[in-house]
Structure formats: C-alpha cells, structure tokens
Amino acid sequence: MTDPRTAVGTGPTVGGWPAERALLSAHLVVERPGFRLDLALSLAAGEVVALLGPNGAGKTTALRALAGLLPLHAGRLRLGEEVLDDPAAGIFIPPERRRVGVVFQDYLLFPHLSALDNVAFGPQARGASRRVARAEAARWLARVDLTALARQRPRQLSGGQAQRVALARAMAVSPDLLLLDEPLAALDARTRMETRARLHHDLRTHEGATLLVTHDPLDALVLADRLVIVEDGRIVQEGDAASVTARPRTEYVARLVGLNLYRGRADGHTVTLPGGFAMVADDEVRGDAFLAFPPSAVALHPQQPAGSPRNTWAATVVGVLPHGDHLRVELDGPIRAAAEITPAAAAQLGLLPGTEVWAAVKATETRAYPY
Numbered sequence: 001m002t003d004p005r006t007a008v009g010t011g012p013t014v015g016g017w018p019a020e021r022a023l024l025s026a027h028l029v030v031e032r033p034g035f036r037l038d039l040a041l042s043l044a045a046g047e048v049v050a051l052l053g054p055n056g057a058g059k060t061t062a063l064r065a066l067a068g069l070l071p072l073h074a075g076r077l078r079l080g081e082e083v084l085d086d087p088a089a090g091i092f093i094p095p096e097r098r099r100v101g102v103v104f105q106d107y108l109l110f111p112h113l114s115a116l117d118n119v120a121f122g123p124q125a126r127g128a129s130r131r132v133a134r135a136e137a138a139r140w141l142a143r144v145d146l147t148a149l150a151r152q153r154p155r156q157l158s159g160g161q162a163q164r165v166a167l168a169r170a171m172a173v174s175p176d177l178l179l180l181d182e183p184l185a186a187l188d189a190r191t192r193m194e195t196r197a198r199l200h201h202d203l204r205t206h207e208g209a210t211l212l213v214t215h216d217p218l219d220a221l222v223l224a225d226r227l228v229i230v231e232d233g234r235i236v237q238e239g240d241a242a243s244v245t246a247r248p249r250t251e252y253v254a255r256l257v258g259l260n261l262y263r264g265r266a267d268g269h270t271v272t273l274p275g276g277f278a279m280v281a282d283d284e285v286r287g288d289a290f291l292a293f294p295p296s297a298v299a300l301h302p303q304q305p306a307g308s309p310r311n312t313w314a315a316t317v318v319g320v321l322p323h324g325d326h327l328r329v330e331l332d333g334p335i336r337a338a339a340e341i342t343p344a345a346a347a348q349l350g351l352l353p354g355t356e357v358w359a360a361v362k363a364t365e366t367r368a369y370p371y
C-alpha cells in the first residue's frame with residue numbers, strides 16, 4: 001500500500017498527510033450574536049491535536065459543532081467516508097449517529113448507573129444488546145485499569161477515576177474522532193499529573209483522531225502531536241510544540257510559552273519597534289518581523305551597564321510576582337517586558353513598583369523572524 005505521507009501532492013497537509021486523506025476534514029462556520037467561528041481543521045488517524053485559546057475564543061463551540069450538538073451555518077464536516085454536516089447540501093447527522101466520542105469537562109457520568117453501566121451506555125445506545133454492551137464495557141474498564149471499580153457509582157469514584165470512566169465511555173463506541181473538553185480541569189494538581197500521564201498512554205493506543213480542548217499549555221505539550229491556536233473564532237497559529245514555542249505569532253501564544261514578543265520592521269540584525277525603540281537580534285531579517293526573547297534573558301542593573309554589545313534600556317518596575325523559585329518583574333519603558341530574576345538579585349536591586357532600573361538583553365538571546 002502506498003504511504004499517503006509520501007504521496008505526491010501540492011495541497012495542504014495535516015501532520016505530514018495530504019489534507020484530503022485526513023480522517024477528519026472540517027471547515028466549521030458557526031454564527032452567534034457578536035461572534036463567528038470560522039476554522040479549517042484536518043486530523044489524521046492516530047493524531048492528537050490540542051485546540052488552545054483564550055476564554056471565548058470558540059474552542060467549545062468548535063467541539064460542539066464536531067459532536068453535532070451545534071449545527072454548522074456554513075462549511076462542511078467529513079469524518080472518514082461520511083459527511084456529517086453540510087448545510088448547503090442539507091446534510092446533518094445527529095450526535096448519536098456520529099462515530100464521535102466526547103469526554104466533557106465535568107464528565108457527565110450518569111449518577112444512578114455503575115461505572116460499568118455508564119460505559120455500557122454508549123454501545124447499548126448504538127444498538128448492542130445489554131449483554132454485549134456490558135462485555136464491551138468490561139473490556140474498556142480493564143483497559144483503563146478500573147475493573148475493580150466496575151460496580152461503583154460515580155459519587156464513589158475519585159476525580160481521576162471518574163475521568164477514566166468518562167474516557168472509557170467515550171472510547172467504548174470505537175469512535176473515529178475522540179473529543180476531550182478540558183479533560184483534566186476538574187482535578188487537583190497531584191491527581192492531574194498522574195491522570196495526564198495515564199491519558200497520554202491511553203491516547204497513544206487510540207486509532208482514531210483525537211481533539212483536545214485545553215487552556216493548559218502543559219496538557220497540550222504532553223498530550224498533543226500538534227497545537228492549533230484559536231483566537232476570536234479563527235486559527236492564529238498551528239504546528240508542533242517546538243515550532244510554536246520557538247516562534248509565537250500572537251501575544252496570547254507568547255504568554256502561553258512565556259516569551260516577550262513584539263512586532264516591528266527589521267533591517268538586517270536591527271528590528272525597530274513601534275515608538276522607534278530598536279533592538280539587535282542574532283538573526284538577519286528584512287521587512288515586517290517579530291522579535292522575541294524569554295524573561296530569563298533580561299538582566300536588571302541599578303545603572304546603565306557599560307561596554308557590552310547588549311540591548312539596554314531604562315525601565316520602571318510596575319510589578320513583582322513570584323514565579324516558581326524566581327521572581328517575575330514587569331517593566332514599563334520604551335517597551336513593556338517581563339524579566340525573570342532570582343530573589344537574591346531582586347533584594348540587591350531593592351525592586352519595588354516604581355523603582356528605576358536598566359534592563360539588558362544579549363542579541364544572542366533575542367530572536368527575530370518574519371511575519
């Protein structure tokens with residue numbers, strides 16, 4: 001069989017596959033008062049994609065449209081060989097007839113049913129006999145290591161266990177598309193870490209495509225092969241974690257990956273930012289460009305540092321916040337920037353809101369790239 005990844009084609013690709021060969025191919029257009037979702041999404045079989053974005057970006061709307069809980073106003077949704085939604089052609093397949101499994105944020109387990117019957121619900125709703133559905137459910141519970149809890153009701157389960165029952169329930173219908181809406185958000189930090197590792201393992205064995213909606217960059221980085229970032233109903237950036245974190249293209253993405261990011265005009269190694277402040281970067285770019293550097297690259301001094309080929313500027317401290325075992329210092333000046341320094345350095349500088357300092361960043365720690 002020809003590997004579609006090596007097939008010749010000039011069209012758009014998804015995870016290295018031509019988009020027309022993707023398992024899921026969707027153009028989702030949903031209109032709401034004051035909001036329009038307009039996203040093109042393609043997912044390959046076995047691929048895990050994280051949909052990330054700020055509040056109100058349209059992530060849940062996209063997930064609901066894929067599940068069939070919201071009809072498209074325009075566009076088209078194909079999963080495998082089947083068109084699930086195509087308003088222009090008058091096609092709309094209801095949720096229960098889609099090969100789609102959903103894990104909702106609060107899991108939505110039936111409180112009066114045992115874990116086993118919760119998982120058996122899907123296969124039974126799709127026509128399996130009670131006996132077959134329960135056998136199938138037992139197999140799925142074993143797969144997520146919950147056989148011992150099969151008879152428990154949801155209120156007798158911990159958050160992590162309930163999450164895994166919800167996952168088993170979604171997977172028990174052998175979905176071509178698995179949708180996870182903030183699957184770890186309801187868990188405390190410790191359970192979250194363990195459950196994330198479990199989920200990573202379980203998703204690797206899922207043969208269909210998986211779309212994960214999350215706010216948490218760590219979930220996205222650990223669980224997903226590819227990130228799709230949505231702002232105001234549109235995709236603003238997509239790619240694997242390494243390329244997105246190396247070259248953020250919006251302020252939201254820069255904050256997500258913890259970088260200072262600016263837009264300017266580049267002329268070789270110099271990037272001039274709005275307001276006229278110019279910075280020197282290692283990269284050579286011409287024309288419209290992004291300039292990015294991590295807060296950890298910003299050194300703070302009481303006086304202007306002399307004699308080094310650095311980017312330096314006078315700044316005013318506007319805030320100091322703990323950040324892990326460091327402090328994050330918000331600076332105002334010719335540019336707004338965040339610096340990350342040790343508590344010892346902060347004490348030496350006597351940093352308080354209003355303190356005047358000099359900031360310095362080496363050109364070698366500053367990246368410039370076109371947009």
Ligand SMILES: Nc1ncnc2c1ncn2[C@@H]1O[C@H](COP(=O)(O)OP(=O)(O)OP(=O)(O)O)[C@@H](O)[C@H]1O
Pocket residue numbers: 032033034035053054055056057058059060061062
């Ligand atoms: N039931 C609804 N009726 C009308 N508008 C809605 C409804 N639900 C959401 N919206 C609007 O649609 C837009 C997208 O919301 P959505 O919930 O999809 O964003 P989100 O990215 O999932 O946000 P969050 O991260 O806060 O869950 C927002 O402007 C929201 O106000």
